[in-house]
Amino acid sequence: MNARLRDDARILAVFAAVVIAFGVLAQHDAGLSQAGTYVAIFAPAAIGLSILLGNVNQISVGQAGFFGIGAYSVGYLTVERGWPFWTAAPLGVVLAAAIGVGLGFVALRFRGHYLAMATLAFGLIAAGVFHAAPFLGHASGITGIPYPQFGPLTISGHAAYWFAWIVAFAIALLSLAMLRGRPGRAFEAIRNDELAAETIGIPTRRYKIIAFAYAGALAAAGGATFAAFLGLVNPDAVGIALSVDVLLMVVLGGSGLISGALFGAALIGYLNVVGHQWDNWREVGYGLLVVLCVIFAPGGVLGTLRRLAARTPSARAAAPLPAVGAAPRVRAPSAEPLAVRGVTKRFGGLVAVDEVSFALQPGTLTALIGPNGAGKTTLFNAICGVGRPTAGRIAIGGIDVTGRQPHRVAALGVGRTFQNARLFGEMTVFENVAAAAAANRRVADRRAREVIARLGLDHLAGVPAKDLAFGDRRRAELARAIAAEPWLLLVDEPAAGLNQPERERLNADLLALRDAGTTLLLIEHDMKLVMAISQRVIVLEFGRVIADAAPAEVQRDPRVVAAYLGTAT
Amino acid sequence: MSALLEVRGLRAGYGALEVLRGVDLDVAAGELVAVLGPNGAGKSTLLRAISRYDATLRGGTIVFDGADLTRASTERTVRLGCLQVPEGRQLFGRMSVEDNLRLGAFVRSRRTVESELGTVYERFPVLAQRRAQAAYTLSGGEQQMLAIGRALMARPKLLMLDEPSTGLAPQIVEQIFAIASELARGGTALLIVEQNAYLTLRHADRAYVLENGAVALAGTAAELSRDERVKAIYLGGSTV
């Protein structure tokens, strides 16, 4: 479990103790009890938004809509249809999750302020539906919602406090478990670098939709308890103001931390009670706090406290790099690892890649070179599924992958690095590599340890990627790219920025991979490196292949000389 | 004659990456100096360091016309007369050709704009023809001329061009270099970064060849165009 989740769990434990203590102290004070219950009712919506905003970086101003779905489901089903709370509430949650999936699809199409507006629109429309639907009581909503019955027990009064908090903590623990597992690691990768996440096989679109559905379901759970314990629900209570309040809780408490969401809900709840005579001053205060948080304390109260208390893991002393070990043999398919046929990519009027065709032999190292703007990275992108080629076909291991999404190409056994080393900055080196290594946690961790040791990154395993020195970043990215033991590896300018000893080490690593059966395609500008390790060189100029031969021949080819240096008159 | 631009021991990079590892370079008024070298050698980083954007300076000095640039803002370098036409040109695509040119004179007094505009139109008649068109509708070569014209509107003492030949047909590239030579004859200092070595050497007075962030070769254009080591630097043979 990573450091943040561990801290989160610890703070939650403390929180639980506080909640229990408060519950005991407040059992005879109806006002306090109710205030405490309110915090528990709004907490789930905040937790959901915290995950959406803090873990997946999707801004949503529509949580109130889902809250309302949960509340109105319970209201309508219990009052009009006589259902018990125990069936009405889950139905509301499921309904909210389904609609959350829909909103997730919409969210895929938008970024930034368009996404905020789309979620805002959703919240407003939900409020409108609540208002307009005849069976939902219009402006006065639904009243007389009965307390939940548990056998002979009516859960009301102070029992409501305990119930609501049990629900809230159950949700918190469920969320922690989710963040600890695959979805959580996928979320973190997506938040750090969506493109790199796709390239290591994470289906980013699917996870974004899951995040929206989950956040919606959580808010609905809160709404269900709201309806049951308040006894009524109306459109005003679940309007846009609530969405903004939830955002407030998350920003102030600390987005990305489950305990942050709880803290934010408690903070707002407490301030609402303490300051209830100074409505306007209080709200102005919230606004100022939000602005101050954004500028000075982006992690909210808890996030900032955590950051202040954290000790930066120091890199252990750099041990001398171990000798290059043999890489595990890869199982390559029998067909050609990569076959590119007539691939063309046009951007508007500009032809970046022009009718490029070649096929790689298994277990070989081929270099792709060419002057600036020749189309090399564009070709890589097309092969990996980043952007669909305008024409032509690409087959990997005999399977046509033209236009497939990057995570599906990666799943076939393809690894890739980027020109600017797109690591997941806030994750440690170990987490970066493990995220790519395998779906199963145990297998992933084992493979990650092995790769890190082999590439001499042991002493940096616990260091956040953003703190790495440049040469180490490149090696870490290579480690991540090979963690899943791909049989086809595309490497984009791996030597850029490396000093001489680092380049020699890179050569050795790449050759070891080739010797283990990996097929490598390398974009590189360092001619010495290219000439030293490649068996075949393909030269691009203006998007076309102008040479495709052994290195020595290419070096002498007058067309290649002219492409790089111009013609000597 | 003291140089207009004096760079000594320049170290610069981006974030954790160090690109330039100690570069020395001079450009005098009326000279056309080329900076050559393979990709990744640091040529663009050099221009960005001088124009003070994107690249972080780690050490060394940059003196332009007597002024220390190491802590200047981009806007200040422009006001001092050091203009750059960057890679990708950075035109105001949705604005007209004429507006782009006029804005080029932002740092100069309004009264001179009209006469400068006239000079630029004389030098680039195709721009005059297209003065009301939006910049993004121009062809690659025309856009390059517009970018150079825009820089000229500020009456630069030093004009720096970053890979002006990218994506352009050979005849257009020749035209652009001819204009550069003419400007140098008129007294402007020119610093041209290019990957295309031999073409640039035909027009330059002096040249530097960068490799891995440092100056590997320096000399007159004539010397370097005969030097086999240039080819080796680009294509990976040995450099002695």
Place this chain on the structure above:
Amino acid sequence: MLQLLIAGLTVGSEFALIALGIHIILRATRVVNFAQGEFSIVGGLIALTCAEALHVNAWFALAGATFAGFVLGLVFEIAVLRPAGRAGGEAGVTIATIGAVFVLLYGHALIPGWGSDSHPLAGFGGPLNIVILSSSKGVGAIVQVQSLWVFALLLVALAALYLFFERTYYGKAIRAAAENPLGARLVGIDVNSARAISVALGIALAAYGGTIIGPITLVGGAAGFALTIKGFVAAIVGGLESPAGCVAGGFVVGVLQVFLQSRMSYDVADPLVYSVLLLMLLVRPQGLFGRRDAVRD
């Protein structure tokens, strides 16, 4: 019918100004200002204070409110938006504008003399109403003279902004800085100042809008956020990235709202208007007048 149309265009004028202000600020900061409507409300209240406390006529009040909006905009950009952007990127700025909504919405109610009520604002002069006879059926429409002032003043604002951005040197420099900040720096334009001026103009426009509509809809009150949202709808309908689109969208939404409100209760009409927002986002996010490439993520 004509009556409704005129009412719709009047209301739409304010939406148009909100949408245009959002557009100007968006272009400069790449972020949508959630607090635009609040600045509009505050602008109207400032005009009220000018008129009552300083005993000036409506014209000076308008000038005062617009100027105050400009200054507020400068402060907003320099003290709030810029640091928020540095610390939290675009998401941070968006959240900061939501924080600003709270500060303005509840804060303005704390100012003595303002409170959370609406107040009447003196008009710009002229008789109360004009009666127009429509050509067919002899059905007349009663037009408030203030509506005509709103249209006229809207045109004045649009003309002034057009002249500034399209015909003055500095206006062009600001557009250039918004379109290509690096290119602008390379010709010596200070991009930070350009952005601050853009935001100031956007807020000034909000204040201006809140004031000219004041004589009709009163100034003050809690409707600021709803106003911002209607402004969004207008901008999305017309085209967030197109100034003409924002204005046209304002009129479309204004007329739509008035027609819907004449047929059903406010609480049902408003959500229908918001549904248009979602519909446009799904079907044609670049708006009626926008270009396709403006939206792609």
